[in-house]
Amino acid sequence: xxxxxxxxxxxxxxxxxxxxxxxxxxxxxxxxxxxxxxxxxxxxxxxxxxxxxxxxxxxxxxxxxxxxxxxxxxxxxxxxxxxxxxxxxxxxxxxxxxxxxxxxxxxxxxxxxxxxxxxxxxxxxxxxxxxxxxxxxxxxxxxxxxxxxxxxxxxxxxxxxxxxxxxxxxxxxxxxxxxxxxxxxxxxxxxxxxxxxxxxxxxxxxxxxxxxxxxxxxxxxxxxxxxxxxxxxxxxxxxxxxxxxxxxxxxxxxxxxxxxxxxxxxxxxxxxxxxxxxxxxxxxxxxxxxxxxxxxxxxxxxxxxxxxxxxxxxxxxxxxxxxxxxxxxxxxxxxxxxxxxxxxxx
Amino acid sequence: xxxxxxxxxxxxxxxxxxxxxxxxxxxxxxxxxxxxxxxxxxxxxxxxxxxxxxxxxxxxxxxxxxxxxxxxxxxxxxxxxxxxxxxxxxxxxxxxxxxxxxxxxxxxxxxxxxxxxxxxxxxxxxxxxxxxxxxxxxxxxxxxxxxxxxxxxxxxxxxxxxxxxxxxxxxxxxxxxxxxxxxxxxxxxxxxxxxxxxxxxxxxxxxxxxxxxxxxxxxxxxxxxxxxxxxxxxxxxxxxxxxxxxxxxxxxxxxxxxxx
Numbered sequence: 001x002x003x004x005x006x007x008x009x010x011x012x013x014x015x016x017x018x019x020x021x022x023x024x025x026x027x028x029x030x031x032x033x034x035x036x037x038x039x040x041x042x043x044x045x046x047x048x049x050x051x052x053x054x055x056x057x058x059x060x061x062x063x064x065x066x067x068x069x070x071x072x073x074x075x076x077x078x079x080x081x082x083x084x085x086x087x088x089x090x091x092x093x094x095x096x097x098x099x100x101x102x103x104x105x106x107x108x109x110x111x112x113x114x115x116x117x118x119x120x121x122x123x124x125x126x127x128x129x130x131x132x133x134x135x136x137x138x139x140x141x142x143x144x145x146x147x148x149x150x151x152x153x154x155x156x157x158x159x160x161x162x163x164x165x166x167x168x169x170x171x172x173x174x175x176x177x178x179x180x181x182x183x184x185x186x187x188x189x190x191x192x193x194x195x196x197x198x199x200x201x202x203x204x205x206x207x208x209x210x211x212x213x214x215x216x217x218x219x220x221x222x223x224x225x226x227x228x229x230x231x232x233x234x235x236x237x238x239x240x241x242x243x244x245x246x247x248x249x250x251x252x253x254x255x256x257x258x259x260x261x262x263x264x265x266x267x268x269x270x271x272x273x274x275x276x277x278x279x280x281x282x283x284x285x286x287x288x289x290x291x292x293x294x295x296x297x298x299x300x301x302x303x304x305x306x307x308x309x310x311x312x313x314x315x316x317x318x319x320x321x322x323x324x325x326x327x328x329x330x331x332x333x334x335x336x337x338x339x340x341x342x343x344x345x346x
Numbered sequence: 347x348x349x350x351x352x353x354x355x356x357x358x359x360x361x362x363x364x365x366x367x368x369x370x371x372x373x374x375x376x377x378x379x380x381x382x383x384x385x386x387x388x389x390x391x392x393x394x395x396x397x398x399x400x401x402x403x404x405x406x407x408x409x410x411x412x413x414x415x416x417x418x419x420x421x422x423x424x425x426x427x428x429x430x431x432x433x434x435x436x437x438x439x440x441x442x443x444x445x446x447x448x449x450x451x452x453x454x455x456x457x458x459x460x461x462x463x464x465x466x467x468x469x470x471x472x473x474x475x476x477x478x479x480x481x482x483x484x485x486x487x488x489x490x491x492x493x494x495x496x497x498x499x500x501x502x503x504x505x506x507x508x509x510x511x512x513x514x515x516x517x518x519x520x521x522x523x524x525x526x527x528x529x530x531x532x533x534x535x536x537x538x539x540x541x542x543x544x545x546x547x548x549x550x551x552x553x554x555x556x557x558x559x560x561x562x563x564x565x566x567x568x569x570x571x572x573x574x575x576x577x578x579x580x581x582x583x584x585x586x587x588x589x590x591x592x593x594x595x596x597x598x599x600x601x602x603x604x605x606x
Contacts, residue, residue, distance in 0.1 A: 171515060179510075186505060186514065188521050281580050283520060303580045306505045316510045 010050075011148060012072055013100075013107035014079040015062035018121055020098045029087045029097070031056035036135065040144040042086065046078055051149040053139040055114075057131050059121055064111065066148045072103035105344035108152060112335045115160035117169060124169035124324045129160050159338045166334060169327040172320030176203060177210035179308075179316045180257070180287050184211055187285045187306060188254050196220045196253040198246055198267075199260035200232045203289050207257050212236060220253060222246035224260070247271060251278035257287045258294040267295040272302050279304075287313065350403060351461065353396035354417060358451040360389030365444035386444065390424045393451075397421050400461070406470055409478045413454040413461050415599055418479075420450040422486030430490060430530065442493040473547045480541035481560055485595050487534030488567065488588075491527050495589035498523040502582055524581035527588045528574050535567045559598040566594050 016026065031039050036054050043052035048069045055062040063083075067075040080101075084094045102110050110119070115132050117124045136153045139145045145153070164170055173179040184193055193216045197204050200223040208219055219238030223229035226242055233240040241249060250256065250271070260266055267286070276284065281304055288295040288309045300307035308316075339345045347355075364385030397417060400408040408414040427443045454460060501517040504510065517523075542564060545557060570587050573579055579587070 172510075182510070182515070183505070186501065186517070186519050188519055280577050283581075300506070303582065308508065312508050316508070319510070 009072075009104045010066045010068065011064070011104055011107050011152065012067055012075045012079070013062060013064050013102040013110055014076055014083070015055075015060060015102075015110075016097070016099045017060035017062075017119070020100060025093070025096065026059075026061065028089070028093065029061055029083060030058075031061065036138050037142045039086070040139045040142045043079070043082065044144045046082055048075065048078065051139075051146050052144045053136055053149055053153065055132055055135040057128070060114075060119075062114070064107065064149060064152070066146075072101075076101040076103070105339060108155075108342070108344045109335065109339055111152065111156045112159045112338065115156045116163040116331055116335065117160075118163075118328065118331055118335075122174055123321070124171075124174075124327070126164070126170050129157075129164075132160075133157065155338070155342050159335060162338065163331050163334050167327045167330045169324055169331050172323050174317055174320045174324065176289070176310070176313045176317055177206045179313045179320070180207040180255075181210045181214050183287070183306070183308060184216070184255050184285055185214070187283050190215045192217055193255055194218045194220070194253040195238075195255045195257065196222065196241075196246065196249065197232070198222050198256065198258040198294070199224075199290065200228050201259040201289065204257045204259035204287075205232060205236075207287060207289070208236060211255065216255070220246075220249060222249075251275045253284075254282070255285045255287065257289065259289040260294050261290070262294060263292060265294060265296040267299060269296055269298045269302060272299050272305055276302060276304055289313075348399075348403065350396045350399035351455075353392050353399060354451060354454075357389045357392035357396060358448055358455075360385045360392060361444045361448040361451070364389065365448060386424065386427070389444075389447070390421075390428065393417075393421050393424060404464055407475045407479055409482060410464050411459070411462050412600060413457055415482065416450045416454040418482050419486050419489065419599070420447045420454075422483045423447055423450075423489050426483075426486050426490050426530075426533075430526070442497060443490070446489065446493060471548060473544050477541050477544040477548065480537050480544065484534045484537035484541060485563075485599070487530050487537060488563075488592050488595055491530035491534065491588040492592035494523055494527045494530060495585040495587075498527060498581065498585040499589065502585070520581070524585070527581075527585055531567060531571055531574060531588060535564070535571050538564050538567065555601065559601055563595045563598055566591060 016029070018026070031054055033056075036056060039054045039056075040052045043049060043054065043063055043065055048067050049065055050068065051066040053064040055064070063079055065075070065079065067078075069075040069078070080097070080099060083089075083099075084097070089097065100110075111132075113119045115129055117126060117128055120128050132153075136145070136149075139149070173182045181190075184190060184195075190211070193211065195208055195211050195216050195218070197208050197219065200221060208216075208221075212219060219233070219236050220241050221229045221233040221236070221238055222241040222243055222245065223232070224243050226240065229240040229243075232238075256267070258267060267288075272284070272286075283304045283306065286295055286299065286305065286307045288307065291310060293309055295307055295309070297307065297309070299305055336345070397408060400414065400417070404410070404414075407418075409418050423443060424447055497517055498520055500513065501520050501523065504514040504517075505520065538560070542560060545560075570584070570591055573587065574584050
């Protein structure tokens, strides 16, 4: 049994996120990474404030603090005034600033949900865990945390891990890009994976970037407009290929992402059969994002070839999202039990 | 019940404990390799104790009866699982290995005339012991190739049919599985070749049926090995060969023990 400490009543959280505030306001009040150490000191130096942690990501800005004010409203009012002053907001901008003001158990519940990825735009995403950890480390290094926030954040990390270990909230893919990565990872060792983009559309670029960020070895870009191919290849650290040359290079790659605007199939079974002979049974993943489709569906019948069109990718992403939503109740239950365990709620 | 049987029973229980909750957790998506690895390790320690104690009791490497052979192969399978699993990142192999090992040890208990008290040999021919031990470890490698083949076939089907769910996320990439199958077949073939080479040095001649069966298994896997090396068949077809091929060594073990 953990002691219920009255000091938790002095805990306050002021925040805004992608739900409460449009991006044009969020970007206005975001703390650049380099300014966060300064910000935590400024918050702690406010009259009646003792500890502070500032979390600033592209989707949220949150200030966690402890105070000695008589009531939480007063402390939250001070924090709002600080934000307006700090970012020099005009009266109409200050008027439009919508924040959530939480204290004691509500603030702890919110932090536990944030760390577990339940408050994220992509439900269950894991990046936020590292971002909260980094924010806490900055405050710790700046000396603006003490007993209450140190304990709260340690508890939050432990809850975040528990939620991830005991549920499948982070499993499965929820976007076309992450589905492409998951598929590539189950066909090849991603570090050895060579990727070819045929067509330089926005979605194929997203897929290729997801693959590269997860360690894909190299990328080749081929597009009708060679200048666009060169531009994209340069941006992604790959090489550009003339549009009439991609067919000859197909056997050298492990993943093909196709998104041309051709009105007919550009990749046919005969071509792939020829490619597979040259590949000596090395598996080939083909992701066809184009509408109308670029790849003849009969290609999926060829030994060692795995073809996914946009509908298949979307269906996997949808099912991933649904799977995560199904886990939401179990995650909330864990958080509630931990809030009780740590004495935030009875 | 003798100590070796008690240890064996406990190790069988450990493998069973490893497989039931792990399989349930795996399909529900909450699986973590450590949940399986720990009971596998406990099972292996108990199994090693059982094999050692049985060896002490019969005064030789315990490989003379079908029940002893099943236990020795089961032990070799778990040993290879620990050696092969981590380098090939096929930790999930345990999920598939544990039921096989549990079944083999369970079978060892229930077959008629299990664990007979054969008299200690007055003089042990080390070449006979080496020949038999190498052959059984080779069979264990073929058993693991069979399990890896099943894993490959499952993952290949998931990818082809777009069944992206629980088990798909836990299984390794098909390319890695294909390499693991190949290396396990080569390892088994190498060990069996050494075993057969040793048979030329035996002071105590062993019965013809035993050698014939051993050579038949060697020919089968040599053929599979050549097919893999020359890439005559696709990885899916070779995975089928590795999975189904193990039926032959399994039957040959029974034949070997029944034909003295």
